[in-house]
Amino acid sequence: MKILVLGGDGYLGWPTALHLSERGHDVAVADNFARRQYDYELGAESLVPIEPLQTRIAAWREVSGKRIGLYIGDLCDAEFTYRMIAEFGPDAIVHFGEQRAAPYSMIDRKHAVYTQTNNVVGNLNVLYAIAEI
Numbered sequence: 001m002k003i004l005v006l007g008g009d010g011y012l013g014w015p016t017a018l019h020l021s022e023r024g025h026d027v028a029v030a031d032n033f034a035r036r037q038y039d040y041e042l043g044a045e046s047l048v049p050i051e052p053l054q055t056r057i058a059a060w061r062e063v064s065g066k067r068i069g070l071y072i073g074d075l076c077d078a079e080f081t082y083r084m085i086a087e088f089g090p091d092a093i094v095h096f097g098e099q100r101a102a103p104y105s106m107i108d109r110k111h112a113v114y115t116q117t118n119n120v121v122g123n124l125n126v127l128y129a130i131a132e133i
Contacts, residue, residue: 002026004088006075006126007096008068009033009053016094021066028069028088029053034099034118075122078129085129093130097122 003020007013008029021027031053051059057068069088073080075097085093098119099105105115 001091002028002089003092003094004085004090005029005094005096007031007098008070010035010096013094013096014053014056016096017068018060020094021060021068022064028071028090029057030071030073030075030084030097032072032074032097034074075125076118078125081122081125082129082133085126086133093126095123095126097126 003025005013005017005020005027006029008017009031013029013031017027017029033053053070057070061067071080071084071088073084075081099115105112
């Protein structure tokens with residue numbers, strides 16, 4: 001089965017992609033790396049260093065012999081979202097590609113609007129791409 005994992009750089013997306021790949025599925029991940037940008041903006045760091053997604057994909061291929069495809073882009077960009085879904089042609093999509101940090105959205109109005117726009121518009125683009133493609 002071809003499975004696309006949205007939010008593949010995240011703490012849920014990456015292990016899910018690994019699990020699905022290990023189970024023999026053809027997996028691709030997509031991410032815009034927004035979470036990494038939030039950490040940079042807020043001056044926060046992970047307690048455990050997290051390698052770049054490209055590095056982790058290469059390491060997975062080295063240890064497993066299996067490939068995980070990569071799409072870098074924003075789900076709020078309808079052209080990117082449609083192109084990615086059309087190109088990969090997934091049988092299933094696992095959607096972790098939303099901004100999840102509630103405290104981030106509560107910083108101020110700008111951050112709240114960004115969170116809502118990211119989550120709602122991105123989700124709508126995914127749903128319409130699935131329906132139309």
